Each structure stands twice: as structure tokens, then as C-alpha cells.
Amino acid sequence: MKKSIAALLLALPVLSAEPVVESSQPEVAAHEQVEQATADVPAETGHGSDEFKISDVIVHHLADAPLWHLEVNGLDMSITKRVVMMWVGSLILILLLVPTARKIAKNPYQAPSRFGAFIESLVSFVRNNIAHDSMGHHSHPYEPLLLTFFFFILILNLLGLIPPLGEIYQMAGEALGWLHHEGDHHDSLQLPLAVKLWPGITATGDISVTATLAGITFLTILIAGFAHQGILFIRNVVPGGIHWLLFPLMWVIEIAGLLTKPFALAIRLLANMTAGHLIILALLGFIFQFQSWGIVPLSIMGSVAIFLLELFVAFLQAYIFTFLTALFIGSVQHRH
Amino acid sequence: MPLLAAGSFNLLAVNPGLVIWTAVTFIVVLVVLWLFAWKPIISAIDARNERVENDLKESRELREKAENLLREYEQKMESARAEALQLLDEGKKDAEVQKAKIIAAAKEEAERLLSRAQADIEQAKVKAISELEQSTVETTVQILSRILQRDINDEDHKKIVLQELGAIRKSNIQGS
Numbered sequence: 001m002k003k004s005i006a007a008l009l010l011a012l013p014v015l016s017a018e019p020v021v022e023s024s025q026p027e028v029a030a031h032e033q034v035e036q037a038t039a040d041v042p043a044e045t046g047h048g049s050d051e052f053k054i055s056d057v058i059v060h061h062l063a064d065a066p067l068w069h070l071e072v073n074g075l076d077m078s079i080t081k082r083v084v085m086m087w088v089g090s091l092i093l094i095l096l097l098v099p100t101a102r103k104i105a106k107n108p109y110q111a112p113s114r115f116g117a118f119i120e121s122l123v124s125f126v127r128n129n130i131a132h133d134s135m136g137h138h139s140h141p142y143e144p145l146l147l148t149f150f151f152f153i154l155i156l157n158l159l160g161l162i163p164p165l166g167e168i169y170q171m172a173g174e175a176l177g178w179l180h181h182e183g184d185h186h187d188s189l190q191l192p193l194a195v196k197l198w199p200g201i202t203a204t205g206d207i208s209v210t211a212t213l214a215g216i217t218f219l220t221i222l223i224a225g226f227a228h229q230g231i232l233f234i235r236n237v238v239p240g241g242i243h244w245l246l247f248p249l250m251w252v253i254e255i256a257g258l259l260t261k262p263f264a265l266a267i268r269l270l271a272n273m274t275a276g277h278l279i280i281l282a283l284l285g286f287i288f289q290f291q292s293w294g295i296v297p298l299s300i301m302g303s304v305a306i307f308l309l310e311l312f313v314a315f316l317q318a319y320i321f322t323f324l325t326a327l328f329i330g331s332v333q334h335r336h
Numbered sequence: 337m338p339l340l341a342a343g344s345f346n347l348l349a350v351n352p353g354l355v356i357w358t359a360v361t362f363i364v365v366l367v368v369l370w371l372f373a374w375k376p377i378i379s380a381i382d383a384r385n386e387r388v389e390n391d392l393k394e395s396r397e398l399r400e401k402a403e404n405l406l407r408e409y410e411q412k413m414e415s416a417r418a419e420a421l422q423l424l425d426e427g428k429k430d431a432e433v434q435k436a437k438i439i440a441a442a443k444e445e446a447e448r449l450l451s452r453a454q455a456d457i458e459q460a461k462v463k464a465i466s467e468l469e470q471s472t473v474e475t476t477v478q479i480l481s482r483i484l485q486r487d488i489n490d491e492d493h494k495k496i497v498l499q500e501l502g503a504i505r506k507s508n509i510q511g512s
Contacts, residue, residue: 076352105380119377120381123381148365203358212355212359215359
């Protein structure tokens, strides 16, 4: 719901910039400022244009963009929106989990607080229903990794559902007239850092992020394979009972299969986390496409429904990523 | 994706900088959470589970023990009750016997008393009769001597009177 409101607010100045619609038009002066602001925001992503295009809005919401430019040895290491979002999520995770863990560890026999119990139930769920079910009693060393996967992906998925609050503040302020944007001059009410510190983007909706996480899964699978089977893991990749002539071919196929697993993980997470946002943006885009009030209830109701679905998907995808990682690790712990 | 292509936005373009940042961030988060969150939480949960398990086992054992004790006590109660009943029975029987004994003794005593009383009465009667005889003899002697106006010695008198009395007694006995 916040997302849809955010999208609406984002589109608000754009709406009033259109030559059509609405009897209660703001004065011309404010109108012009708003138009400036509209031009300014997409300029950050480098797709600025005065004319409203829904694709620009979608790109603005889904695409990464550097907030602070940084280059190390010619490699672009800019702190982008997703990097900031990742750091915000990590900070929230650490600030929530570490004190909770301390409290639980201090007095393990006392009934935990409500939040502590919630965290504990999630931890127990990952340990019992994900790690232990896939790996049996070998699960112990992998539990911290799986727990981190689950909570890291979950928090990034969830944070992606909260719209860019700084941007909304900026837009709302400019549209309602308490913020003025004139060249380099900034009001004291302006919160330039807020826009950057809460970019409101889904970090897990990027192939770079999901591929990196899947790469960590892949490395873990290899490490687990060698740790449990030794050097024979290389031969045991191919299931037994195959004619020796077929072995080279099978080996190539099985290695490809091994690579497919993390690839599928990366694409699944990316697609799931992007699709919901895309649908919400498309549903809201109908309003501007059709230029009609009649479509508004349908768009908003649809967005709310998709938002709730996304909330579910955020948990589901964190679970699936973690569960499949556990399953893959479990599958290489014993030879076929 | 023509819509996205318009914005020159490629969903599958990998940004190496972001990859590095993701890897670094994830590993830092992994290490921090491993040391300061997962380890304490997991050990706390395990400790609690172990304790709960132990408590359960202990309570199971205690319950078994209690049940055994209860059974034992019930058995004891049962035997005590039986014993008590037996004692009561015995007591009743004893009392019955005692009662019979006492009654018999009392009866005996009463009979004894009765017979003694009868004997006493008999004795007293005999004594009284002999005393009466004595006094009768003396009185008779006095009367007779007065009538005869002469003294006969006592020996004679007594002889006569006794003869007479013997006759009277005889006639009395015959008469009765």
C-alpha cells in the first residue's frame, strides 16, 4: 500500500504537469517549480526528460543508480542505491539480532520476549525445517550460513517494499510548497541525505546481488563436496553405473548441472523480486496511460493486492533460496 | 521487454562493483551475525532444549516413582484395612467369649451365693430350733417344777423333758 502511495506521490507532480485534467490546478509559479523537480529526479538516473513516460518511472524504481561515485583502480565501485539499501538492511539486521541474541544468551532458560521468541522461532525453523531436513546431522556447520542467507535476503526483500521515503518527502514538500528548489540554494527543511540514505529499492532485485549470493552458494557446495567426499568429489559428480565410454560426456553434463543450480537460484530471486514491483508500477501506469479516473480504483486495488502478495513472496523467496542451498549442500555430502 | 528497453535498462547486466560490494557486505554480515547472533542464539536454544528434555525425562521418572509409591501405599492401605477388619473381628469374638465367660462366672457366683445363703439359712434354722428347744426345755422344767412343787434335780428333768421332746418331735415328724 505504501508502495502504491509512493508511486502516486511520485507521479503527483507529473500528473499536474500534464496539460490535461483537473479543475483545481495550482498556481503557475508552483507549477513551474514542480515541473523542474520532475525533471530533476529522473536526471539522477540519467533518463531525464520533460515529457512523462511510464517507462522512465519504472526504470527509476527498478534500476540501480550511483549515489556517490567511487572508482578503485579503474573499476567502478560507486556506492549505488542497492549498496546503500544493502548496508541499511545489514545494519538493521545486526542492530536487531545482536542485542536479541545477547538477551537470549544471558538467560537461556527464561521465556524470551515477544520479539526474541519471533527471532527464535525463525532460527529454529531454518535449523530444523531447512538445515536439518536437508542434511541430517551434518547440518551443524552450515547453519550460520543458511541463517544469514535467510535473514539477509528476507530483510532486503522486505525493505524493498518500503518506498523511497526521502524522495517522497522531497516530492510532497515541493508539491505542497514548503520546499523550494532553486538551483544550488537549499531550504533548511530540505533533507538531501534522506533521499540517499533510504533509496527504497529492492537490493535482491538485481542480478549482481542475486548472482553473488548464488555464487556463495556455489562455493559452499564445492567446499561441502570436497569436505565430505574428498578429492573423489570430482569423480562422484557423475552418478555410478555409467559405461566408462560415456563418462567424459556425463561428466560435462553433470558439471553443467552443478552450475545450473546457482544460476537458477540467482534468476529465481531476481525475477520474483522484480516482477511484483513491475506489476505494481504497470498497474499504476494504467492511470496515466488511460488518463481516466475510472481506472483508479482498479489500479489501486490491484496494487494493494500485489503488494500483499509481494509481502508473502519476500518470505517465500528467502525460504526457497535458503532451502535450495541447504538441499544442494546436502546432495553433495554423500556420493550418489 | 520493449517498455524497459526504452529506458535502456538491462535486467541481466552484471555490475562488477555491485558484485564486490554485495560479497563484502554479505561476508561481513555473515561473520558478525555468526559470532554475535547465531552462536549465542543456537547455544541458548540447544541448552534450553537439553534442559527441557532432561526435565521431561526427570518428570517422567518422578511420575513413575510416584505411581509406584502410590501403588505401594494403596497395597499397604489395603492390607492395613484387612488387618484392622481382622482385629475388629477378633475383638468382637474375644468380647463375645469374654461376655460369655463373665455371664457364666456371674451365674456361678450367684448360684454359689444362693446355695451359701440357703446353707446359712439352714444352719440358722437348725441353730434357732436347737435354741428354741433349749429354751423350751428350760421353760418347761421351770413350769413343771413349779407345778410339781418339788425340786427334781436338773439331770432328771432334762432326761424327762428330752424324752418328751423326742416324743413330740417324732409325733411332729409323723404328723407333718
